[in-house]
Amino acid sequence: MVTGDMKHTVTAAAGRGIPNLDTRNQAHINDNDRLPPIVNGKAQFDLASGKYIKVWQGPQHPGITGNMSLELVICGDEIVECKTHVGYLHRGFEKLMERRKYIQCFPIVCRIAVPEPDFNEYLFAATVEELQGIEIPERAKWIRTLNLEMARLASFFMWLGGQAGAFGIGTQGQWTVTMRDYILDRFEELTGGRIYHMYMIPGGVRSDFPPGFTGRLRDTLDTCEATLRDVERTLFHNAVFKMRARGLGIIHPDIVDRFGVVGPNARAAGFARDVRKDHPYLVYDQLDFDVVTRTDSDAFARAEVRLEEMYQSIDLIRQILDRMPMTGPFFTKLPNVLHWRVPTGHTYKKAECTRGEYGYYLNSDGGDKPRRIYVRGPSYTHAVSLMEHLAIGCNIADTAGLMVSLHTYPPEVER
Amino acid sequence: MSLRDIVSPFTVWKRALEKPYTEAKPLLTRPGADRYRGFHINDTDKCIGCGTCESVCQNEAIDLVPVEGRKTRHGDSGLRPRIDYGRCCWCALCVDICPTSSLGMSNEYQWIDTDPEVFRFVPGEENKPWDDCAKGYRRAGGYDLLEAERVPMPMLGFEESQKSFVEMVQGFSKEQAEREADRCVACGICIATCPAHMDVPAYIDAIRRDDLGDGLRIVYEANPLPASCGRVCSHACEYACAMRHKGEAISIRWLKRYIVDQIYGNDYHKFAAQAAEENGKRVAVVGSGPGGLAAAYYLRLLGYAITVYDANERAGGMLRYGIPEYRLPYDQVDKDVQYIRSLGVEIKQNLRVGVDVPFADIYNENDAVFFSTGLSDPFGLDIPGEERDGVISGLKILDDVTKGVKPDIGSSMVVVGGGNVAMDAARTGRRYGADVTILYRRREVDMPADDEEIHEAQGEGCKLVTQAIPLRVEKGEQKRLRLVWGKAEMVPDEKGGRPRPVLVEGSEEIIECDTVVPAIGQQADYNFLGEESAARLQFERGMVVVNEFKQTGDTKIFAGGDVANRTRDAISAIANGHSAAKGIDIYLNNFASETR
DSSP, X not given: OOOGGGEEEOOOGGXXXXXXXXXXHHHHHHHOTTSOOEETTEEEEEGGGSSOEEEEEOSSOGGGSSSOEEEEXXXXXXXXXXXXXXXXXXXXXXXXXXXXXXXXXXXXXXXXXXXXTHHHHHHHHXXXXXXXXXXXXXXXXXXXXXXXXXXHHHHHHHHHHHHHHHTTXXXXXXXXXXXXHHHXXXXXXXXXXXXXXXXXXXXXXXXXXXXXXXXXXXXXXXXXXXHHXXXXXXXXXXXXXXXXXXXXXXXXXXXXXXXXXXXXXXXXXXXXXXXXXXXXXXXXXXXXXXXXXOSSOSXXXXXXXXXXXXXXXXXXXXXXXXXXXXXXXXXXXXXXXXXXXXXXXEEEEEEEETTEEEEEEEXXXXXXXXXXXXXXXTHIIIIIIIHHHHTTTOBGGGHHXXXXXXXXXXXXXXX | OOHHHHHGGGGGGGGGGSOOSSOOTTTSOOOOOTTOOOSEEEOTTTOOOOOXXXXXXXXXXXXXXXXXXXXXXXXXXXXXXXXXTTTXXXXXXXXXXXXXXXXXXXXXXOOOXXXXXXXXXXXXXXXXXXXXXXXXXXXXXTOOSSOOSOOOOOBOOXXXXXXXXXXXXXXXXXXXXXXXXXXXXXXXXXXXXXXXXXXXXXXXXXXXXXXXXXXXXXXXXXXXXXXHHHXXXXXXXXXXXXXXXXXXXXXXXXXXXXXXXXXXXXXXXXXXOOOOOOOSOEEEEEOOSHHHHHHHHHHHHTTOEEEEEOSSSSSOXXXXXXXXXXXXXXXXXXXXXHHHHHTTOEEEOSOOBTTTBOHHHHHHHSSEEEEOOOEEEEOOOOSTTTTSTTBOOHHHHHHHHHHTOXXXXXXXXXXXXXXXXXXXXXXXXXXXXXXXXXXXXSOGGGOOSOHHHHHHHHHTTOEEEESEEEEEEEEOSSSSEEEEEEEEEEEOOTTSSOOEEEEOTTOOEEEEESEEEEOSOEEEOOGXXXXXXHHHSOEETXXXXXXXXXXXXXXXXXXXXXXXXXXXXXXXXXXXXXXXXXXXXXXXXXXXXXXX
């Protein structure tokens, strides 16, 4: 029946050497006799039978959170196979940096996660500082922490609008994108740039607060908080949103570790894991916050975790403004950056971005350029292997909602 | 699901009455934030075209290009940065690192044009609407990628230094030298200014790499007297240094000294260039000062047999006999000379050309002659009484000290002059316990001596009296002599030159002292050439006329150093010697057979 190139094999998680996945999706496929039979964890189907259609979603699609595409095989309106395709955004940052002096890597790293560039800046700076043995001033630590929380908040706002939009609810997206822009206004006056801040340079940060900054930041937080309450009322208590998000894309707790699921995706599955708490960096050990968790592990639970973390970010920023030293140096002198040779060694630093653990591995051979920089973006697992797994059995109309609920940024998949 | 989930979404309507968030463009224009990284501005009069912006730019968006109306001069390449907005990522590292702080960014972020070429532009040279924009990104105070301050040089304090001839500048340690070398931005603007065009950034880089052998090799490419120059060079490079615009210039001279100090003279041959096989041609060098030694060194490398004729007991010329030991210890001159000698250069000491051996003999026995005999004849004060006992020229005092003769100074001396010889004589006087006063005709800013010399002379207790014109020397009452001088006022020069000192009529001041030391310059003595040879050369205001290869009117005779250049310092003499070596090589290989 099946011959030659007509033969297709499902690339489900099972096909990646992870046997006996006890998940809803797997069970669903086996229960439904409309779907192709599974042999050795791979769906067997014949496109020529006319029963299956191949559909591409992306690389230009509002539900794909950036430039990547999903190659879907559907049966009726259910997905039987999902393959992810990346490469539309590949700029070779990691390789570029091997040809750049350390200081010249600094303007590059922010581009690895466009909506949330600051984690790249922080982690790049932190790895270099560790190998060089630089201790940044206390005030720089607070400013960096503030910066990271502002970035988390802005990034969550962008996700929130996307999540609503993916389920056909457009109004709240207008609000949240505006709130993000208000935060970008604060970034602009603090760093000189809206999107690519290029602010956390090795040694500290590039400038102090502009006059009146903290007052305006507090005002912005108040605006954001008020809008967030409106969003909560109209989206999280919205029949359409609840019906479509509940039960969608359940990440079974058993596969959290096997797939390397992190961040809100893991916390919504009941794992109280947060790098800020488990391995505190900067000044997180001096801030009061709890790790947010849920247990339903569906798109709605993940949305709730993120919503609560947004309130948490607003609270953390206020705590930072209350507690940080308002004077003092914000930068410590570097060796001449034109000749800077970082001592031989390697290190890995991580931080909790909106998608989970973000990591930078730096290997120096003692030269003036990094020997190797490896960026661990959480979207790699979430957008590629986890998505391919969760999509199976999903209704095609919910693909966008599912993808956004994993909160993925393709640029960090392909560094 | 509850009733609330049906009803609450309708509360979005309350926002329908709010004002829109968006700006009504183009009716309203939102300005960028005060420190927004918008389009570049450059104060191109402040900019020196050092190209540090170009080096730091990771996008290669910046090129240094010639611009109309700007010429290369000392400390300014004459180039200006052109920025390609097709490549720029607005990271502003160029602004952060700019040593002159001429680069900045306006907060303007809109620029619309149909011609893509215009987006590659030279900020500051092409008028843009945002050129005068005070807002926009500038490097913040408290954040700096470069180090403005020098690593302090360990030196003897003035209390200590004036007691002896021990070298005052003690030299960098490895850690200090590497830290100082690290400050350099390697722009190379110093190379053009150095008379010998030493590749300063390259040898500073060798210090950073801790490859001092390579550093020595680079140094010797343009300067065969580095142990001496590393101490007493007039360091024009440091006045041109890009870092001087930010704070203090790189200690280029002392970094060179650091390289040389770390390597034993006997090990030099492992690193510096080797001499070529002898090519059978002979060149005579008259005078063993920096000019003569440089010519001898480079000619020897090219394979010529060299004989240096020197009137003194030891080689080095003014390096040895004109500079006191606390600035340039004799063993350092020896180190330089010894290496040149070790390459096979023959130096005949105590042989005065024109007296002990006729110049004509040397001329006839050699294929070419280079002379660099310096200025040995001090100018007199040209005032009544200067023939009295106790009037001793500065050069004579320095010469005596080198030769081990205690100069006849007495307990107080007045030095007349404002150059380095005057400072050297004055500070030497302090070391023999004399009270020293320095009289200078013009203002302190006009003094030709190096700033640090003036500072150190005063630090060691020499009293400086400026705008003072000596009138006559008389017999003293308590002391040997009495110097009468008058006050001068500075009169602006109508031709636009520097202001001239003019005696204030009737003003007379008196200093009693044991010694009066004229140190107001010296001139060359060409008697050694003999009438016949001298007739073939041209002279102008006391100097030999030479072409760019230091060739005189007699094609076989070359000249350099103080007799042939007006800069009159060691490094210029070395540069002359190097040029002459090239000139002699070209002449002997291409033209000499026709004329002989």
